[in-house]
Amino acid sequence: MQQSKLFTKTKKETPSDEVSKNAEFLIRGGFIYKEMAGVYSYLPLGLRVIKKIENIIREEMDAIGGQEMKTSILQNKEVWEKTNRWDDKEVDIWFKTKLKNDTEIGLSWSNEENFTSILKQYVNSYKDLPIYAYDFKDIMRNEVRSKSGIMRGREFYWKALYSFSKDEKEHNDFYEKMKITYSNIFKKVGIGHLTYLTFASGGAFSKYSHEFQTITSAGEDTIYVSEDNAIAINKEVFEDEVIASLGLEKNKLVEHRGIEVGNIFTLGTNKAESLDLYYTDDKGNKVPAFIGSYGIGLGRLMGTVVEVLSDDKGMIWPETIAPFKIHLLSLGEGEAVLLEAKNVYEKLLASDVEVLIDDRSGISAGEKFADSDLLGIPYRAVVSERSIKENGIELKKRTEEKGKIVSLSELLNLFTSKI
Amino acid sequence: MQQSKLFTKTKKETPSDEVSKNAEFLIRGGFIYKEMAGVYSYLPLGLRVIKKIENIIREEMDAIGGQEMKTSILQNKEVWEKTNRWDDKEVDIWFKTKLKNDTEIGLSWSNEENFTSILKQYVNSYKDLPIYAYDFKDIMRNEVRSKSGIMRGREFYWKALYSFSKDEKEHNDFYEKMKITYSNIFKKVGIGHLTYLTFASGGAFSKYSHEFQTITSAGEDTIYVSEDNAIAINKEVFEDEVIASLGLEKNKLVEHRGIEVGNIFTLGTNKAESLDLYYTDDKGNKVPAFIGSYGIGLGRLMGTVVEVLSDDKGMIWPETIAPFKIHLLSLGEGEAVLLEAKNVYEKLLASDVEVLIDDRSGISAGEKFADSDLLGIPYRAVVSERSIKENGIELKKRTEEKGKIVSLSELLNLFTSKI
CATH class of the missing domain: 3.30.930.10 (Bira Bifunctional Protein; Domain 2)
Incomplete structure (x- = not known):
């Protein structure tokens, strides 16, 4: 999925009414x-x-x-009366409502x-x-x-x-x-x-x-x-x-x-x-x-x-339940980067790898890194001028400090053999 | 799935309170x-x-x-008040209930x-x-x-x-x-x-x-x-x-x-x-x-x-939304039939064909046919002494009057090529 089309956005501020x-x-x-x-x-x-x-x-x-x-x-009162669990004195967490004819029903x-x-x-x-x-x-x-x-x-x-x-x-x-x-x-x-x-x-x-x-x-x-x-x-x-x-x-x-x-x-x-x-x-x-x-x-x-x-930067999803397997960041607005990021994205999609591409324009590398840490997708793959110069993609786990350069075919092998 | 293990059973009688x-x-x-x-x-x-x-x-x-x-x-009253759709005079199909602190909420x-x-x-x-x-x-x-x-x-x-x-x-x-x-x-x-x-x-x-x-x-x-x-x-x-x-x-x-x-x-x-x-x-x-x-x-x-x-015998599900593709009936209690039905069932499962096998014992052929018509699974495949004598399985669509004998490999071909 393209992050530029995802309707949600990250927020920097914590909602004041949430303590957890x-x-x-x-x-x-x-x-x-x-x-x-x-x-x-x-x-x-x-x-x-x-x-x-x-x-x-x-x-x-x-x-x-x-x-x-x-x-x-919607629950039938008569059924719960038989087990003595309808009365609010017995069960104090009921939400109850009424049909038009005043029959009580429960949720x-x-x-x-x-x-x-x-x-x-x-x-x-x-x-x-x-x-x-x-x-x-x-x-x-x-x-x-x-x-x-x-x-x-x-x-x-x-x-x-x-x-x-x-x-x-x-x-x-x-x-x-x-x-x-x-x-x-x-x-x-x-x-x-x-x-x-x-x-x-x-x-x-x-x-x-x-x-x-x-x-x-x-x-x-x-x-x-x-x-x-x-x-x-x-x-x-x-x-x-x-x-x-x-x-x-x-x-x-x-x-x-x-x-x-x-x-x-x-x-x-x-x-x-x-x-x-x-x-x-x-x-x-x-x-x-x-x-x-x-x-x-x-x-x-x-x-x-x-x-x-999670850590202090954000969530860390296990691969089994992560919203996506790879967060692919496209850094910088140069044409070579945009083309290569698109190429990597399409190759991953074609290999049935669940990938979110951060293809948003006008967002700094720092912001993209921070968002990626917050979202907590297990792998981060970066396409940038630097990675292109090194003939590859910079791959790191969410839990690792430093990434390493892998070639596109190595990347694809790594994730298709995991499926 | 085995019908003998399905917890629901068919009923002959129509519930008296249902008119549709x-x-x-x-x-x-x-x-x-x-x-x-x-x-x-x-x-x-x-x-x-x-x-x-x-x-x-x-x-x-x-x-x-x-x-x-x-x-x-659960719906927040304040939101619906803004569009003037909270009041029962405006929207008369609300179910409403209350939090412990008496705040009204809606469903x-x-x-x-x-x-x-x-x-x-x-x-x-x-x-x-x-x-x-x-x-x-x-x-x-x-x-x-x-x-x-x-x-x-x-x-x-x-x-x-x-x-x-x-x-x-x-x-x-x-x-x-x-x-x-x-x-x-x-x-x-x-x-x-x-x-x-x-x-x-x-x-x-x-x-x-x-x-x-x-x-x-x-x-x-x-x-x-x-x-x-x-x-x-x-x-x-x-x-x-x-x-x-x-x-x-x-x-x-x-x-x-x-x-x-x-x-x-x-x-x-x-x-x-x-x-x-x-x-x-x-x-x-x-x-x-x-x-x-x-x-x-x-x-x-x-x-x-x-x-x-549907027709007067029961439902007729289109293949795209049927609960199963094939209803496999095992007719009679002879060992040859039981073994062959089991064999066909397992071959279909191994080919990823959605099949319900009527493996219930003590149920007459007539009852199994009637139940199959009621459930309305698109294809009915019968294994019986007769079908075994004819070296095959009797296959018919729910909408057809008469079936024809097909071999197991023909049956598998027919349904695996459909996927």
Whole structure:
């Protein structure tokens, strides 16, 4: 894509109402737009990141047997009354509105009731289970405060998968698989080395739930990390008994701030009982399905990557989720430079390499370098009079201080062999 | 995909509360689920269709210079007050809700205000225009009645593009291009032969707006079609003067029911003036941007395809948007059949052909045929004792009465050469 045609522009100033680093860089880079506190729109560069995260998650969900759907945002009061989660006294983050005939409806803040109602009509026999269903969806939560940029939104884009198993054993097998799937996802988006499977408080059916916590000073949680075996304990269950039951030693655990980038939770049979999702087992008994839930917020994940991988000049995107692979800068207005930059751009495009060319005229080299650092595309390739004199293109990683001259054919080889 | 693992099942009965053909077939086929009147969730088969429609539209929007973003559903009252479209007396389809501090917010029912506010911060000079920005989004409209299945929803998934041009001339050039783009889209999704560019009432800046109307008895509009030059006039502007100005003869126009599957509209400069989207032209004057809007409802498009292309046995999907290309039926429980069906399935998968295999056991051939007709996948391939005896697979189109035996290599050739 040509940067001269991209409708967003970088900003030098940090918006005065933003206190989080993720919002600062994402707004300055033109990745997101703040509609109101906790509500952001994704601009073209930001949407490219979100789509890549979405595709990584979708691939993993499909690989584990997930079936994707797209459930509605508007929610039926009657369904949520059955699980006692309609009343604002029970759930205090509802956004509610009304149909013309005064019927109250709600905006989706979670998906269990939705999914269970949909599946109910298709489940009769034990042969119909297990079912793993998921969707990507805009979720609305009426949070009192929202100051963490895209890390805690009133409106946010998430993936939720629910597992409907025949019994606890079948559930546990899938739950263990999902732990691995989630680890894969966080590795793929580039924060695996900072993300820990974390024991948190459970519910009626399980002693613990499991969070995936990424270490960052911007985190809202306190966790105690055991580096030896790459797990952590959330402060909420950080007790001697718990530490011992996990075979850990208290003095080896290190306190960190963490942000919950995903969670997996054993819900058990309550929801199935309330919403009448029973099946007939092989002995003819009516049995409620055993449910688990598995969530990831995509905006939060994107925000977390910015928090943990940026430097003081700007963002640093991992190649897997970067909006483009290469940022090609055309420096100077000489005809030789313009022609060569265009040539390199077209050769990269023809090789299916995702490239953003900074072809803006009247912008100094210094400004182009600063913008490139802010946008954080993994590789920077510079065409200038100097690079032409040296018969090549100056290539450097966003994380490197100095670049080196490579020939066009070397550049193309490097990036086509990476695909 | 294996049908035995698909969590949806077909239904024989039509839901008693649905009067439209699209909802009947889509619900019976397991493509959609009704949450409440006018609010549907898309189940795996339905979502596959929606995603294909989305990709066709995205490709066309990108080709015409569109830049995709993802705007928020929650809307800021202050922005809409500036264009005098917040008050329920002005716009009577708002869904509204409140933050904890009692601030009123709205749910997106259209996107002009949103887009204009976002772009405002990036537009200063004439060099920054034109901009073509679009998004796919769940839109909420508080309709009094909603009985047309997915053709008129209270919640629906749409694509909206807005063009921000320097002046009316630049706008008109783009507007004409978009007419062709829209025609391409309707051709690609398989309803081009029934869809007419239709003159409808305009606004302050243009005599007409343009709708794309597809002829169907399920339509909500009355249109007058000129077959000779493939255009139509909406009843709302069907007057002698209009007919004459378009060079048409009244007695050659044929009355039809139509459904509006898309519209393109010249908005002019009003919104830019209200929301302060001015730029400095090459003479130093402050000028408001000239705006156009271009919408398509994806669910409505899907519903329209069902209305116009189905028969009494079920749906008939065009290949471009079908959930799968081939429905492979495994008939009978003999080992030879099961092995051969599995073999054909795996060969098709290995060739990247989208195939749904009906591998359900204990289901009669008659039921499998009926389900296949209902689901409407373009090609049906049958493996049975008879087909094995004839050394092949019985292949037929959904629209054909009789199939013919083809060898596995012929089948693979046929579908791999189609990609």
